Amino acid sequence: MSTSVPAAASTASEDMTIPISSSKLLEGLEDKVQLFLGITDMRKVVDSRTKDLQAGRTTDQYLVFKPVTTDNRDEIDNKIGQHWRKTHCIDSDTLIVKLMPLLRHEFAHRSFGDLLKEQRLLMGISRSQLADVGGTTYHGHFVSKEADTAFKPLTHRPNPADWPIIVFEAGVSESLSQLKNDARWWLSNSGGQVKIVLIFSIQAGSRTIQIEKWETRPATGRTTRSNQPPAQVPRQIQQIVIDPNNVAGAPLILHFHLIFLRAINQNAVPPEHDFTFSAQDLRDWANDFWNVAV
Template sequence: MLDTKSDIGTETSGGSFLGDLGPPIRRYPYKGVTQLLHTLKTEKCRQQDDVDVSEWVNFTKFNNQAFTRDFLNSESMERRWNSYDSPEKLILVKVLASHPHEAAARQFERLLFQSLQPMGLVSSLQTLGSATCVAENGSAKQPDCQYLPLRLPKARTDKWPSLVVESDLSESPSKLMSDARFWLTGSNREVQMVITIMIGRSTPEIVLESWELDNDSAKRTQVVIIGKGENNHLYLRGQPLIIGFDKLFLRPPSIPRETDIIFDDDILKQMATLVWVEQES
């Protein structure tokens, strides 16, 4: 069973969000792009030999100048990084995008828009992909998926999405907890909800969690577990997963067909099955 630490109400706070990431995510001091690429190549080989090796590497001693020069202004490196923690001088880089990781994000997006069809709102929601978002303290992040309604409330900017989705192939929730903390506390309350998807590396189990801001902390508000037991029997706990209409569209429903988005048993099983197909292939 995955190490979810999944009690509803668990909170996480603080300006730094990568500083608490430990094993299995390794750390290396940053010495330039050439050294970084060599390190990623080494970690990729380790990942192929050992399923417990993380798909992430944290580089230390990484300042704003290096971030702008080597990543933001470089097309070849633009998609290599995932998160930059300016106060801690840390940058999190992806070793290799795994198929289950990508499948989880893509399937979630497909099922989200499928749920919007009966409401007639498919064309009312922007999907912003992995576009970079930068916080006031200089920290930055690229999510797996992010969404923002086309029509925004007055005084609301388009700098931040309303909903973010982050996935991870892991046995530990620490990376996803740090993701939620960044989006909710770094966006000046503009991100309304974060959905995290943790896929077990060696356990056929997927944990979806929703996070929202409570005072100044990221608070876990839902935990849904989809697993595979004996004879490939699927089980669910904590379902359904609910995305509040107002959280996504930044307004209350205005007609009866506009309702909260509900990922019920069938939707959750469909998503999990397609992720496991990628994982087992």
């Protein structure tokens, strides 16, 4: 079960990020909204969809329930909660559930997190400088949300309410638009504290994995006061497609200063560097994924 942290006090971000509304997270899910009739009924709906996913009768990972209050959500956390991620739009009493009952739903983000840890260890960097905070729940503007996988540097963000630095979101290819909205939410509603979001979109039929790297960039066409930095908005920075014949868009580079919130120590032994995943690294990872998760 995930861990929830209280909402951190609002502070002005040096990025001047522009939060997105909770309704943005519901785009494309409007026809999935169903009446919340209590825990027992919800468990039946979740179990039914989980069985359909496991049997291959559907690829639809998402369920949406309304009205779900904060008290309802706490009860749900206590009584239901395996193999899913929850996004609670508090201002509209709407709960978005992403079901992840199959190994491939979890293995993509977890195994890539292992690659990140391996490179961290090779640089001689301690676990506390990049800690795996799993599926902790974070609270933004009228929304509480769980990541699939997340990391944060405890030396710079030691408090439970401190946001992660990098977030992974994974799902089947049919959910790509929702994953993109998730990336936008993490980057904008954290006040710029989440620096990188990686999306893993899986197409089992063609054995294809699409990876997208999202970061914030200055908004175009917006004017700001001269004494303020430009407003920042989430952008897709990179797209990598790994299919059985090719790896297009590699290498994947995650910049050191964004993850550790400091510059590379040029005198460090072993040397510090950006996290870099070559085409061959990604091919090997994808091969492991398909060998294990299908």
